[in-house]
Amino acid sequence: MNGKAAAALWLALVGPSLFIVQKYTGGAGAAAYAVIAAVAVVVTPRIPVPASRRARTSAAVVTLLLVVVAFAVIYPTANVQRPGLGSDDDDAHNAGVRALLEGRSPYAERTYLGNVLHQLPGAFVLAAPFVIAGTSALQNLFWLPMFFLALRKEAGDGAELRLAWLVLAMSPTVLHQIVTGTSYVANTIYVTVGLWWLTRTAHTNLAAAAWGVAVASRANFLLLLPLASGWLWRHRGQKVAVLATAIAGGTATALILPFYLHDPAHFTPLEAADRLLRFDVVFPYAGEVVGALAVALAILLSCLRMDRPGLFRNCALVQALPVVAGVLMTGWGRAALAYAVYGTFAAWFVFMASADRFGDTGNNRGPNRDAPRSASGPGGAVDPVRR
Secondary structure: OOHHHHHHHHHHHHHHHHHHHHHHHHHHHHHHHHHHHHHHHHHHHHOOOOOOHHHHHHHHHHHHHHHHHHHHHHHHHHOOOOOOOOOOHHHHHHHHHHHHHOOOOHHHOEOOOOOEOOOOHHHHHHHHHHHHHOOHHHHHHHHHHHHHHHHHHHHOOOHHHHHHHHHHHHOHHHHHHHHHOOOHHHHHHHHHHHHHHHHHEOOHHHHHHHHHHHHOOOHHHHHHHHHHHHHHHHHOOHHHHHHHHHHHHHHHHHHHHHHHHHOHHHOHHHHHHHHHHHHHHOOOOHHHHHHHHHHHHHHHHHOOOOOHHHHHHHHHHHHHHHHHHHHHHHOOOHHHHHHHHHHHHHHHHHHHHOHHHHOOOOOOOOOOOOOOEOOOOOOOOEOOOOO
16 A cells, blocks of 8 residues: 555544544543554555455454444443433434424424534435434444445455454544444445445446435535546546436435425524534634635546546545644644544545455456446446446
C-alpha cells in the first residue's frame, strides 16, 4: 500500500474515533491508539486468511456473530433513553418511521431528548423494515455484512476479512455506533454500496432508483450525484449518465419535496444546516462558504477522469471537506474531536476505495474492471450493448 493510500485509510479509521478513545482513555491513550492504528494499516493487508472458501466464510460468520453478541449485550444498557447515555438517533428513526406508517409527517415528531428529526425521508424508508422488526438500531447489523460482501466481489477473497478485522479493531467509533444504535454506519454503507452497485451493474436504471432513495437520507449525500454522473458519463456514455442521474435525482426529489411543500416552515432537516451555519460566528457566512466549496469540489471532481476506486476516493473528499473545515473552525479540543465523528460519512468510501489493497489478487482486476456486469451477476461477462 502506497503512502497516500495508507494515510487516507489511517485518517478514516482514526479521525472519527479519537473522540471516543480520548473520552475513555485520555490524551495518552488516544496518542497510543493513533500509533497502533498506523501499524495496523501497514500490517493488515499481509495477514494470512484461511485458504479454503468454507473456512473464510466460517471466519466471516464468527466475526459477524461477535458483533451481534456485542450489540445484544450492550445495546439494551445503552438504550435507556436518558441524557448522556446512548444516542437518540435510533429513536429519531423509530419515531419517523412510525409516523409515516400512521400517515403523519415525521417532522412533527421529537426524540426523548427533545430533538427534532434531521434525517431526510429516504432514511425512514430504508429503516422501516427494521423498525417493524423491533428497532432501527438493527439496520447496522444488516448493512455491515452487506458492505463486506461487496468488498469480496470488488477485490476477491480475503479482502472482506482483512478490512473487516481492521475496521472493527481499529475504528472504535464504528462499534460504538453499532452498540448505541446510531445510524451513521448503516446510513453511509447503504449509500456506498448503492453507488458500488450502480457502477457495476448493467441494470443502471434500477440501481439509480435505489441509490436515489439512499442519497435522500441526508443532505450531505446529495453532493455525490455529480460524481456518480461524471463517472457514468466516462464509463457508460452520455445517454446512460443523463438517464441514471435523472432517475436518481428524480427519486430523491420525489421523496423529499412533498414533505417540504407540506410544511416548509417546519421541515426540520433544514435545521441540520446548523452543523455548518454555527461557524458564522468565526467569520461572516463561514457555513455558507464551506457548503459552496463542497458543491464546487463535487462538480470539479466530477469532470476529472476516475476509475471506480477513484470515484470512491472523490466521494470521501467531498464528504470530508465540511468535516475538516468544521474541525479547524472549532479549534483543538474535545469539541473539535466530537465534530470529527462526522468523518464517519467519509470513512466508508475510503474503505471501499481501499478494497483492492486487501484482496489476495492485489490491484490486478483486469482491463474491464470499470465495465458493467451482465445480469448473471457482478462476476459475469461484460454486457457488450451497454459497454
